[in-house]
Amino acid sequence: MTTYEQERVGFFTDTSVCIGCKACEVACKEWNLIPQDGQTWTGNSYDNTGELSANTWRHVAFVEQEKPLRTNGDGSTGLRWLMESDVCKHCTHAACLDVCPTGALFRTEFGTVVVQQDICNGCGYCVPACPFGVLDKRHLPATTDPPPLLVGRKEDGRVWKCTLCYDRLKGGHEPACAKACPTKSIQFGALEELRARADDRLAKLQTEGWNGAHLYGRDPEDGVGGFGAFFLLLDDPEVYGFPPDPVVSTAKLPQMYRTMAGAAAAVVVGVAAAFLGGRS
């Protein structure tokens, strides 16, 4: 029943209803068979996951603030606890996809961005290219078998990130995190429909006077052409660990190649000058 003219799909993560249960983190780990990567106690509210990584494709952030949840003086307290489930943004203009030298990263028929694990050679270029710090190399062992002679490594060595449950989408199911979310904070669907739903939700929250409510990554005109997975936040993006104005680095690549052409010509001119500049 696969059709190849799919609508672009994505996530709308509405943080105003997130309760920080981390069911998304767990469901993601279970469905995608992501290895356990140790337990650390960060001391940062209820967040002991820390960040998205090769072994964490959903990450719930917790922020404790001395700020009222609403601004219309309805008697709410001056404290609020922000919770937000972070994930790969599946950007319209994805830097990871652009810079991948092997073509391991590709755009699926669903408009999502996925790493082909049989192609990735672990060059790591996508890791610093991502403006959100989503991609990471997995250092855990890939198998218990001995690595290939001479050139092999014990560690997995490939780059991993959220696939937006490509396998589940192929089978007509929603991604594991959205399925597991008990409050519909994580909503899966056609991107156009999610954007309309988010606009309605934002209008409602603004009428109710929610402090700082805004959409992040909904705008198709932003630096990455809009996110495939966008958010409703209650404070500035950087408070949740997001970049406030992400821009895909390859937007400036033509300009960089022109700079390189100038520099390359200068190398030739410099060498020539070294021969012409000597005593005759």
Place this chain on the structure above:
Amino acid sequence: MSENGYRSYYGRPVIKEPVWTWEIPTYFFTGGLAGASSVLSLAAKIARKEKLSRTALYLGAAADAVSPVLLVSDLGRPERFHHMLRVFKVTSPMNVGAWILLVSGGASNTAALLELLGWLKPVKLAAEAVAALAGPSLATYTGVLVADTAIPVWHEGRHELPWIFGASAAASAGAAACMFLPPEDAGPARRLAIGAVAAEGSLMQGMELRLGEVGEVYRQGGAGRLAWAAKTLAGTGAVLLARRGGRSRKAAALGGALVCAGELCLRWSVYRAGFQSARDPKYTVKPQRERLQVSSGG
């Protein structure tokens, strides 16, 4: 979440540090040396300086041969290195670079081998020409490679980095040739090294000034120490080459070695600066927040 001019999530980085290891900055040096040496070799051939031409050819070929080994060794899956060559992809400076290195390394090593054996002179000349054509790109693309990332000190340095890497490559090629030649045969190589060290010094200074707060990592921590070492070593080497390199073979060898060490430190400094820039959310958040305030007229 301190409000010292910017906000963050528990002071955590917004972007990831590179996962590259020591092979990559070392390759930036060897690749630059290879690319500029191929140009130097052909130019010397045209100027009928056979000794300089041959020395630069061998140096370039050796650096070209080491480079892919370093790059493959850095991969998470080294046995899949050839996946780089399953596509040609201009949006990926790394992919473009892999093809440049393949052409340049193949040509310079063919030329060096034929030179050594004294065989097939026309083929050797063609190979030298190909290596010299690919050389300037090999010497400068790595500047684009690091600039095409989300790392503030690299991405914002995109106007200077290819020039700095090109100058560094020219300096190391000239200096390396000085190390292996009698002073009377190394004149152009010496002038190239001295001129390129001067150019690179002012380019680095200019970039640091233009970058403002983002550029301060070049004065801090490991990147700062390496930047200082690069300036000191290359500067001392260039002065030594200028004052004594034309007369004393020992001074030329020492001066050349100092410049090469300085250029290696320079590549390492740029590399470490990227890690420091990624680690502190200040460098990611502050410029972006300022950009938003300007665009909203606030």
